[in-house]
Amino acid sequence: MxxxxxxxxxxxxxxxxxxxxxxxxxxxxxxxxxxxxxxxxxxxxxxxxxxxxxxxxxxxxxxxxxxxxxxxxxxxxxxxxxxxxxxxxxxxxxxxxxxxxxxxxxxxxxxxxxxxxxxxxxxxxxxxxxxxxxxxxxxxxxxxxxxxxxxxxxxxxxxxxxxxxxxxxxxxxxxxxxxxxxxxVDLKSFVDNTPAPYASNEVFSKRFLATLDKSVKKRLKILNNLNFGAELSSGLDSGLICYLLKKASHKDFYCYTNFTQEVETDTNRDLVKKFCQKHGLSVFFDKVDEYFPFNKKRYLKIFRKYPPSLTGIELAYKSFEFARKKGSTVYFQGLGGDEVFKTQVFDFWLDFRIQDLFFMTALRFKLGIDKVLTPSGLKYLISEERFDNRRIYPNIFSTSAINANLSFFPIAWEKEVWPITPFVDSEIVQFTRLKMPRHGLIAPDKREILASLEAVFIEEQFRKKLGDEKLFDQFLIKKSEFIINVLKNSILDKTGWFRTEEIIKNLEMQRIESYLIDDTSFYLEYLVRLEYFLQNNNVKIRLP
Structure with missing residues (x-):
């Protein structure tokens, strides 16, 4: 051999x-x-x-x-x-x-x-x-x-x-x-069930909680005596999971919360403390102000070793490190919670997937992609040939949840801590698809649906989510030298599709204001992640 x-x-x-x-x-x-x-x-x-x-x-x-x-x-x-x-x-x-x-x-x-x-x-x-x-x-x-x-x-x-x-x-x-x-994947059996939504958010949320409780309990059942931990933010999804874990398990477990003082994101430390006091949860807080993209040398190996993945993957790495240090073999996550409350569009999306991809791509023209791609790159981005002949495989779970699972795997495998995701459960997805109140394709906001679960949440958790752009955008200011060095060795520049030279000049002159508008900084982050991976793994470009 x-x-x-x-x-x-x-x-x-x-x-x-x-x-x-x-x-x-x-x-x-x-x-x-x-x-x-x-x-x-x-x-x-x-x-x-x-x-x-x-x-x-x-x-x-x-x-x-x-x-x-x-x-x-x-x-x-x-x-x-x-x-x-x-x-x-x-x-x-x-x-x-x-x-x-x-x-x-x-x-x-x-x-x-x-x-x-x-x-x-x-x-x-x-x-x-x-x-x-x-x-x-x-x-x-x-x-x-x-x-x-x-x-x-x-x-x-x-x-x-x-x-x-x-x-x-x-x-x-x-x-x-x-x-x-x-x-x-038995997609036909899944969609053959016709939705019959409840009229009341209160009735739905009560039965949704019971269905999620089953998902948590059947996962706990096969763990036997294995130690576990759980992620916990001040949002609703991880809160639901930790609440149900506390009710169902007789084992002590730690919740892990990362927070930043730079900007109030999904995780507000005071709200997490109040939630933990309400339910008797043990929590470990980790300040992560320095964990914006490319800031820690020890985490650059993530971008070298692992396939390019989601923004904020460094924070996931820290979470799995924490779980490992605390002796946890598995780590419960609220992953998939946002997506499960959007299943009212599932059947419609099945019929118009390629069209949806096209319009999502075209929307990027209004969100700053033109500051990263050249006119020829923009032309190819929405060209017909890019959307023809795509081999798409069926799935009943959201692609964002699946992609997150795929992204977390290399970290989970290295740390020997397995992520458990009760929201990513066919029974949960089907129940929500069939029973969530809606008018046509329009469903209530998740906060509105779950507001009646007063035994679970504290009132402040229903505030609107804030973004974490101010934390992650720091890479443009504090790591500009790293970005410049990566782009000077660009592999993608050979295509003529990227404004590589222009981006380098703007960063050298500290002209970054235009990159902080809309989603431009995210496109730049993904560009640099991909470039760094390609350069460190000897991947070439072969032009037509």
């Missing part, structure tokens, strides 16, 4: 020649490298027909399902639609076929490519990139710079030579380098 550099990530490497052999049985096991984890727990199953390995944490109501039998019967759709976090590698002995199945929430990103007559599958994208010469996928690069994430679920990645297995999708390989990707 080809010798590869070491990685802490799960890895499968199978020479092409093995696919031509029959009945390898136990010999194939050495090609599966599955590092042990406390959570999600490792699995290893084998019989005369298959060998399966990976990770599997099942929160579904069918908690005692027979995984061995499901795999024997190859019931991939049944597995994929479970409320579970998993990644399963499966070798069909009789067919000499590799199958890899991902869960539908995006908890396990999984990538694959061919290299030196081997098929390689791993959760570590930079590891695969550095095995071979890779070129940038310019369409996804533009998607990232303009949105900070990927609007849809694709099988493409930022590099052309490496594919990903979308959430809830089965990879089949029997004759490499050929492969098949088959979505197992």
């Amino acid at each position: 080809t010798i590869l550099p070491q990685s802490i990530h799960p890895l499968v490497i199978i020479p092409f020649a093995i696919f031509k052999q029959q009945s390898l049985g136990e010999k194939i096991g050495k090609n599966f490298i599955i590092p042990p984890r406390h959570f999600p727990p490792n699995i290893f199953l084998e019989n005369d027909n298959y060998i399966a390995s990976g990770y599997f944490a099942n929160y579904d109501k069918r908690i005692n399902l027979d995984l061995e039998k499901i795999l024997s019967d190859a019931k991939w759709k049944e597995l994929a639609n479970l409320d579970a976090d998993f990644l399963i590698f499966y070798w069909n002995i009789k067919k000499s076929e590799l199958c890899v199945l991902t869960d539908q929430s995006g908890k396990f990103p999984c990538y694959f490519c061919c290299w030196e007559n081997n098929l390689i599958v791993s959760t570590d994208l930079p590891f695969l990139i550095n095995l071979r010469n890779c070129s940038l996928n310019l369409d996804l690069a533009l998607d990232y710079i303009t949105t900070g994430l990927f609007t849809f679920i694709y099988d493409e990645t930022l590099v052309k030579e490496i594919n990903q297995i979308p959430p809830g999708t089965l990879l089949r390989v029997s004759q490499p380098p050929n492969f098949k990707l088959e979505s197992q």
